[in-house]
Amino acid sequence: MDRFILTRRVAILGIIANVVLLSLKLTIGFISRSQAMIADGFNSAGDVFASVLTYAGNKIASRPEDHDHPYGHGKAEYIFSMIISFSLFLVAYKIFRSSLDSIINRQAFVISFFLVATAVITIITKLSLFIYTRKAGQLTENLLILANSEDHRNDVFITSSTLIGITFGYFKIYWVDGIIGIGISLWIAYSGLKIFISCYRVLMDTDIDKVLKADVIKAIESIEGVDHVDDVTAKPIGVTFIIIVKLSVVGDMTVNEGHSIAAKVEQELKGFKNVSDVIVHVNPT
Numbered sequence: 001m002d003r004f005i006l007t008r009r010v011a012i013l014g015i016i017a018n019v020v021l022l023s024l025k026l027t028i029g030f031i032s033r034s035q036a037m038i039a040d041g042f043n044s045a046g047d048v049f050a051s052v053l054t055y056a057g058n059k060i061a062s063r064p065e066d067h068d069h070p071y072g073h074g075k076a077e078y079i080f081s082m083i084i085s086f087s088l089f090l091v092a093y094k095i096f097r098s099s100l101d102s103i104i105n106r107q108a109f110v111i112s113f114f115l116v117a118t119a120v121i122t123i124i125t126k127l128s129l130f131i132y133t134r135k136a137g138q139l140t141e142n143l144l145i146l147a148n149s150e151d152h153r154n155d156v157f158i159t160s161s162t163l164i165g166i167t168f169g170y171f172k173i174y175w176v177d178g179i180i181g182i183g184i185s186l187w188i189a190y191s192g193l194k195i196f197i198s199c200y201r202v203l204m205d206t207d208i209d210k211v212l213k214a215d216v217i218k219a220i221e222s223i224e225g226v227d228h229v230d231d232v233t234a235k236p237i238g239v240t241f242i243i244i245v246k247l248s249v250v251g252d253m254t255v256n257e258g259h260s261i262a263a264k265v266e267q268e269l270k271g272f273k274n275v276s277d278v279i280v281h282v283n284p285t
Helices: 003-032 035-061 077-104 113-140 144-168 175-203 212-220 255-269
Strands: 230-237 241-249 276-282
Touching: 003 035, 003 113, 003 144, 035 077, 035 113, 035 144, 035 175, 077 144, 077 175, 144 175, 144 276, 212 230, 212 241, 212 255, 241 255, 255 276
Parallel strands: 241 276
Antiparallel strands: 230 241
């Protein structure tokens, strides 16, 4: 299946599931005054926002190249993922402040079957979404899907922690609920930081990793006529990247011969995964 069609499906599924869970968690959380469940509900609000951004970012990224964007719109995927990371930081701050207030003011909450049922439903739903989106993300290598997948996985741990807080509340140990709310906020902030770093690397045109670079150089040096590889760099353009090669050949080689070697280098490197284009500059030794 096309990666953009699959991403759109993941986004729509995430929007629907998270809206339902958001409504359920906040309703039960405010009725029972459980800070952990309220925190979990705000986390779902962030999930809805993330799913909407996933849909929008994927829609832009799927557009083909045009006059103003000769290499396509692939970086939109990373721009929208970075916005998601900022939203996670904001949600984390809100949850942290609310949970800290509940500990200081010693707020109790009402234990009910609905609190437990909401937590169990959330865990089952999010675990199913994690398995589905994880496979989709690995298949397409789409950061938007992988960010959603990680978010679903986080929610499984977060809601499990909420369930633990509810259990302690049954034994009148209410402060654990606030502590878990703080833990949730820190986990969300950490997830946002990971997404931010991944986006930053692409948007700031970070070079390819050393292992791949070594493989590229080895492939170039294996081509007959290449005297020396002067430099290899890469420019990310979304999930794909352009490789820029500077190499040396024998100085008295004809233009045609030099061009032939450059063409062989280009053909060889385009066989590497996610390489969209290769630019070769030939220098005389």
